[in-house]
Amino acid sequence: MKVWTETLMAARLLRTFTLRRVFNSVRMRLCTLARIRRVRTMPESISVEPASVCNLQCPECTLGGGRLQRRSQLMDMETFENALRPLAPWLISCQFFFQGEPTLNPNLCTMIAKAHGRRIFTTMSTNGQTLSPKLCHNLVGSGLDQLIVSVDGTTQDVYSRYRVGGSLQAVIEGIGNMAEARHQLGRHNPELTVQFIVFRHNEHQIAEIRRLARQWGADSVVLKTAQIENCNNIAETLPKNPRFRRYRQNPDGSFSILRNFSKNCFRLRSTIVVAANGDVAACCYDKNCRHNLGNVNTANVLNIWQLPQTNLLRQQVWLTKNGLDICQNCIG
Numbered sequence: 001m002k003v004w005t006e007t008l009m010a011a012r013l014l015r016t017f018t019l020r021r022v023f024n025s026v027r028m029r030l031c032t033l034a035r036i037r038r039v040r041t042m043p044e045s046i047s048v049e050p051a052s053v054c055n056l057q058c059p060e061c062t063l064g065g066g067r068l069q070r071r072s073q074l075m076d077m078e079t080f081e082n083a084l085r086p087l088a089p090w091l092i093s094c095q096f097f098f099q100g101e102p103t104l105n106p107n108l109c110t111m112i113a114k115a116h117g118r119r120i121f122t123t124m125s126t127n128g129q130t131l132s133p134k135l136c137h138n139l140v141g142s143g144l145d146q147l148i149v150s151v152d153g154t155t156q157d158v159y160s161r162y163r164v165g166g167s168l169q170a171v172i173e174g175i176g177n178m179a180e181a182r183h184q185l186g187r188h189n190p191e192l193t194v195q196f197i198v199f200r201h202n203e204h205q206i207a208e209i210r211r212l213a214r215q216w217g218a219d220s221v222v223l224k225t226a227q228i229e230n231c232n233n234i235a236e237t238l239p240k241n242p243r244f245r246r247y248r249q250n251p252d253g254s255f256s257i258l259r260n261f262s263k264n265c266f267r268l269r270s271t272i273v274v275a276a277n278g279d280v281a282a283c284c285y286d287k288n289c290r291h292n293l294g295n296v297n298t299a300n301v302l303n304i305w306q307l308p309q310t311n312l313l314r315q316q317v318w319l320t321k322n323g324l325d326i327c328q329n330c331i332g
Contacts, residue, residue, distance in 0.1 A: 008188050012145045016092045016121050024090045028269050035264060037318060038311055042090035042302070045271040047284055048083055049098035050075050050105035052276040056127055057164040060229055060237075062287040063099045064164070067229065069288045074105045075276040081114070082296040083274040087305075088118045097125040098273060099287055104130070109138040116143030123148065125195070129166055131174025136181035140189065147190040149175055149218070152197045154208045161201050172216055179217025194218045197226050198244035199237055227329055228255075246331060259331050265323070268314045272305060280304050282313055285326040 021044065028041040053072040058064035084094070094115040096102045103126050105111075115122050124139075125148040139147065151171050153159030159168040178192055194213040196206065206223065213221045225246040228234045234255050238245050247255045265283075273281040274296060275289055282291035291313055294304035304310065317323040323330075 009146070009191055012189065013092075013121055016119050018089075018119070020089055021092055025092065032264060032266055032269060037315060039269050039306075039314060041269065043087060043270055043272040043305060044090060045093045045095070046083065046087060046091055047095040047098050047271060047273045048075065048080060048111070049100060049274065049276045050096055050102040050108050050111065051100040052098075053104055054099075054101045054127075055104065055129055056101070056166050058162055059164065060162070060226060061099075062229065065229065067288075068099060070275065070279075071277065072100075073276050075107075075111075075278075077107055077110065079274075079276075079278045079297055080107075080111050082278065083272075083301055084115060084118070086300060086302045087272070088120065091118075091120050093121040093123065095123045095125075097123075098275060098281075098284060100276070101127055101130070103135060109135075109142040112139070112142040112144050116145075121145050122190075124190075125150070127163060127166060128171035128174040131171075131177050133177045133181065136174070136177040137185065139178070140181045140185050140187050144190040146193060147178060148193045148195050148222070149178075150195045150197065151175075151209065151213070152199070153202050154205045154212055158202050158205060162197065162199060175213075175216045175218055191220070192218045194221045195224055196221060197224045198239050198241075199226050200239050203239040203241055203244060225331070229329075257329060257331065265314075265317050265327075265330075268317060272301070274301075282324070282326060283330075285330050287326075291324065291326065 024041050025044045028044065031041065051074050052070055054063050056064055062068050096112065102108055102124055112122050122144050123146040124144060128149040149171065152162050153168065156168045160166060175192065182188065196209045210221050223244065225244055226237065227246065228237055234247065238247060246258055248258050249255055267283050273284050275281055278295045278297040279289045280293040280296065281289045282293065293310050317327060
């Protein structure tokens with residue numbers, strides 16, 4: 001099953017390749033290796049935010065924890081087109097997530113279909129609370145390539161420790177609805193991935209989630225380390241297994257991220273992030289768009305990508321010992 005799934009994913013990715021996209025991506029990587037500071041290539045990936053609102057209150061999420069300082073709203077079609085259309089000739093992938101729950105946007109399937117129609121690989125991440133049979137049929141029909149469903153517990157009491165306000169049964173039914181929609185429509189897309197964020201309170205359920213995910217109809221399981229924003233309870237939140245820890249405890253009792261800071265961040269060359277209102281964030285860790293590079297509704301996104309201020313921000317990251325404030329929680 002795993003080999004079959006990976007083969008299908010590879011075939012979908014190959015579908016996106018054009019001479020222009022391949023040349024752009026190869027040149028991008030050569031510039032990275034050569035440490036050429038000025039970015040002259042176009043992004044190969046875009047993350048768009050269909051909604052900066054959510055139906056859950058996950059405590060370590062910027063939005064769910066009440067720390068999002070941007071206005072809550074849904075991305076409209078004009079904003080989406082302004083972000084996607086100029087970049088489409090170079091884009092290989094489009095991720096439909098940043099902050100918020102994408103399925104709350106009624107135009108989501110239309111957005112995915114437009115990206116799919118331009119031969120762009122599409123991925124969406126969801127908490128799975130709203131995966132009704134109708135929505136699942138529409139997502140399959142839109143051409144969505146990969147669907148990531150977050151399931152951080154195999155029992156309701158453990159699941160709701162992080163997914164506050166969520167129903168585990170609703171997620172299980174949603175995964176089943178997607179598997180059934182693929183079967184009814186005779187399609188293999190999207191690949192259905194269960195994502196399990198590992199905390200101390202749920203790490204004992206890792207083996208169980210792997211077993212149950214297949215039973216529910218998922219194709220794969222991904223274990224993800226937890227990003228902690230509330231430092232007051234980090235010691236009680238981090239899993240005991242060091243394999244799933246993103247942070248280490250220092251001799252003075254403080255915590256720091258388990259990675260060596262990279263002065264040649266590839267994300268700043270490869271990916272552009274567009275918030276629901278059209279603001280272009282520095283990267284996916286700039287959740288409040290504090291380093292706003294421009295807005296796709298008032299400026300051409302191609303120009304924003306090449307602006308002197310955009311290259312200046314990249315220089316700050318690449319030439320500074322610890323990068324920007326948003327770099328401090330990045331695992332590269």
